[in-house]
Amino acid sequence: MSVIKVAILGFGTVGEGVYQTIQSHGEELERVLGSKVEVAAVLIRNKQKKRNIDEEVLITSDFNEILHLPQLDVVIEAIVDKEPPYTFLKQAIQRGCHIITANKEMFAHHGKELLELADSHNVSVGYEATVAGGIPVIQTLRQLLNVNRVSLIQGILNGTSNFILTEMRKRKQSFADALSLAQKKGYAEADPTNDVEGFDAFFKTMILSRIAFGEEPNWQDVEREGITTITSNLIDAAEKFGLRFKHVASITKAGNQIRATVKPVLVGKTHPFYHIEGVENAVNVQSDIVGSITLQGPGAGMFPTASAVIEDLVYVCQHQPSNKNFTKTTAGNYGEEIGQVKELWLIKGLPKNNKNPLITWVAQATDEIAIIKAAREEVEKVMNQQEEAYYFQIIDGYKIERKYEEITLAAL
Ligand SMILES: NC(=O)c1ccc[n+]([C@@H]2O[C@H](COP(=O)([O-])OP(=O)(O)OC[C@H]3O[C@@H](n4cnc5c(N)ncnc54)[C@H](OP(=O)(O)O)[C@@H]3O)[C@@H](O)[C@H]2O)c1
Known part of the structure; x- marks a missing residue:
């Protein structure tokens, strides 16, 4: 039976959750992948901390030791900050490893480069855990x-x-x-x-x-x-x-x-x-x-995030192309005239005697807070002239109740 060797970078909430899940769901992984998954190494910063990790796993604060392991198939990154994680993952791809990351800040900045590098080295990238934790x-x-x-x-x-x-x-x-x-x-x-x-x-x-x-x-x-x-x-x-x-x-x-x-x-x-x-x-x-x-679903936490990483482990081991198959798009809902479409807004701080004919007063909550209907450009212009004013878009699902009849400024 072949073995898939994995390194986990970081042993905090996410890294430890991934380690434990690989142990607890080894049978399922073996059934899906046809290979046993083994954690070969864990990268940490502080070697003094006590960790619940098997003796045969290499625990190191030197990524080079991991890069030079005789077999290394997948590198899972669960550290913080953009660097050194970006450099570590580039090196892992260059060594021929699939990579998985939970690090959204790093991936938002460097995802494009990592996906391109992975494509040129014929390996896959998993990043499910970077968005909405456990939700696939x-x-x-x-x-x-x-x-x-x-x-x-x-x-x-x-x-x-x-x-x-x-x-x-x-x-x-x-x-x-x-x-x-x-x-x-x-x-x-x-x-x-x-x-x-x-x-x-x-x-x-x-x-x-x-x-x-x-x-x-x-x-x-x-x-x-x-x-x-x-x-x-x-x-x-x-x-x-x-x-x-x-x-x-x-x-x-x-x-x-x-x-x-x-x-x-x-x-x-x-x-x-x-x-x-x-x-x-x-x-x-x-x-x-x-x-x-x-x-x-759960957007964070040890096991929800580990779930996303483990599903990625299956995904990359089945070697899916990393940079392909983006969904197609239709023209957006807003059209080209965004900013000019009339929308509903909850506003605070616009005096009721504002006579702008482009603003329809819909309902009043308190002396200061009201719902208006107006185009974004108009709202921005008017509200930015007030000393302390806030405006929030109502994106959907608001029905004007009968007791708040639509009222124009003239009727106020
Ligand atoms: N927590 C969540 O629910 C969640 C959900 C989705 C995504 N994420 C993302 O996942 C990543 C990890 O989050 P976390 O909550 O697990 O963080 P965490 O609990 O703070 O753990 C970070 C781990 O990384 C290690 N580390 C930090 N800098 C390092 C370095 N330069 N070299 C080697 N090891 C280093 C730390 O080592 P020591 O143990 O030695 O200090 C620690 O084990 C972050 O990018 C986060 O945004 C987190």
């Missing part, structure tokens, strides 16, 4: 939607932000208290910037864009906003209208241009994200044959 969104896009033409992908891609928004709404907590609870529960880092300012979701969005549309938008053109401006007052006002705040990444292709946003928006009861609560992630894909499908 990349495999779904890559394998199940070969013929469907994708028009829009939306995702709740950061569990920490979703947890904070859920706690603020359900338990009437402030942003600071909800963040502190997320930190206590281990959902948020001591420095939460990457999560609450939308960087983590942004990196995942760029990876999704590449798999769905074969390319990314210019990073500087992507509207990226975190959840730090959301207050309990805004959440209460939204609830009055049956709306919930969600931090949503959205990618579509209009003409030849990819458009992406990563920001807090509002969803109504009929939107698939309305009931996505706590640390859950969800991805909704709209495509021409199947219509709208939503995948939902």
Whole structure:
């Protein structure tokens, strides 16, 4: 029986979860792959820490020792930061190994180069764990939607932000208290910037864009906003209208241009994200044959993430091409005139006596907070003239209730 030799780089939450899953699901892996999977080496930084790793596994802080093992088939990377992981994975590909990574920041920056290098060395790249943890969104896009033409992908891609928004709404907590609870529960880092300012979701969005549309938008053109401006007052006002705040990444292709946003928006009861609560992630894909499908599940954690890596292990060992079969696209929903289509917005801070005829006042929550209907360009122009003003798009599922009849400014 042949053996597949694997090295795991990093033995933190993800690396240890992968190691344990290879031990616990050895039989299943052997049945699918026809070979036994063995962990040959683990790379760590601190050699003094006690680890639960078998004696015959090489534990080292020197990647060269791993590169020079007599047999090495797959390198799984679960470290942090862009470097040294990028260099390690390039070297692994050059040695002829398939690679798998969970590191979204590194892959968002260097995925293109790694995929090209892997193609030229005839090896595969797995990166399911970089987006939405345990949810098999990349495999779904890559394998199940070969013929469907994708028009829009939306995702709740950061569990920490979703947890904070859920706690603020359900338990009437402030942003600071909800963040502190997320930190206590281990959902948020001591420095939460990457999560609450939308960087983590942004990196995942760029990876999704590449798999769905074969390319990314210019990073500087992507509207990226975190959840730090959301207050309990805004959440209460939204609830009055049956709306919930969600931090949503959205990618579509209009003409030849990819458009992406990563920001807090509002969803109504009929939107698939309305009931996505706590640390859950969800991805909704709209495509021409199947219509709208939503995948939902744990976006992080030891075993959900290990699940994504292990499924990738099967994928790369069956040696799928790494850079092929991007899904086809249809023209996006928004058309070329994005910015000019009238949409609904929850706004705060626009005086009621604003007489702009291009803005329709739809409903009033409090003196300061209202729903309006207007084109994005107009909203941006008007709101940017106010001292302290916020505006959030209502992306779907809002029906004006009877008690809030559509009112124009003239009637106010
Ligand atoms: N945690 C999740 O739920 C999750 C989900 C999806 C994706 N990810 C991604 O997966 C990666 C790993 O996350 P994690 O939560 O497992 O991190 P973690 O718990 O902080 O573990 C990181 C591991 O990497 C090792 N390491 C760090 N720098 C190293 C270096 N320069 N050389 C060798 N080893 C090094 C550390 O070694 P020591 O043990 O010696 O310190 C540690 O074992 C990250 O890129 C993360 O974004 C995480």
